Amino acid sequence: MTSEEKWKAVSSCNNYYDGLFYYAVITTGIFCRPSCKAKTPLKKNTLFFDNIEDALKDGFRPCKMCRPDLNETTYEPNKELIERAKEIIINSYNKPFNRKKIAHKLGVSNNHLARLFKNYYGMTISEYIIGLRMEEATRLLTHTDIEIPEVALKAGVKSMSNFYKSFKERTGLTPKEYRMKSQ
Numbered sequence: 001m002t003s004e005e006k007w008k009a010v011s012s013c014n015n016y017y018d019g020l021f022y023y024a025v026i027t028t029g030i031f032c033r034p035s036c037k038a039k040t041p042l043k044k045n046t047l048f049f050d051n052i053e054d055a056l057k058d059g060f061r062p063c064k065m066c067r068p069d070l071n072e073t074t075y076e077p078n079k080e081l082i083e084r085a086k087e088i089i090i091n092s093y094n095k096p097f098n099r100k101k102i103a104h105k106l107g108v109s110n111n112h113l114a115r116l117f118k119n120y121y122g123m124t125i126s127e128y129i130i131g132l133r134m135e136e137a138t139r140l141l142t143h144t145d146i147e148i149p150e151v152a153l154k155a156g157v158k159s160m161s162n163f164y165k166s167f168k169e170r171t172g173l174t175p176k177e178y179r180m181k182s183q
């Protein structure tokens with residue numbers, strides 16, 4: 001995100017950006033969420049921070065109006081959206097993945113969804129989906145006799161080479177080794 005985009009968000013009190021960054025005002029020593037309704041500061045007095053810790057470390061105090069210091073679980077306008085996204089993903093992780101479709105369903109842009117997800121969960125949507133797929137694969141390898149190519153398909157991975165690569169990255173074993181070990 002460019003600082004120009006951040007500045008636009010701040011000057012329009014856009015809650016779309018809450019949780020993605022914070023801004024601090026040098027002259028007052030206070031930091032806010034983008035959506036804060038406090039008077040918009042002068043651009044030259046504004047600093048941007050990716051997280052609360054950095055703002056605090058630089059000596060800024062949380063604003064009493066927008067309370068950027070409050071726990072994200074008690075105040076987070078985008079939380080519901082991101083949880084709905086997660087729910088859709090969990091229900092369809094083994095089908096071909098289409099982030100645009102999910103974003104459209106939630107009424108936000110593709111990029112915005114990607115950014116929020118990363119911000120909340122510290123990983124991309126693709127990484128999250130691969131994790132779900134590999135979990136399902138390990139479950140099938142442990143509890144069924146299904147052939148390995150079929151396991152990959154059931155877990156939602158069409159390409160066998162991708163399947164082997166992701167599986168090994170996650171478990172340190174090949175699917176065959178994993179199955180032998182867990183039996």
Ligand SMILES: [Zn+2]
Nearest residue numbers: 032036063066
């Ligand atoms: Zn504020």
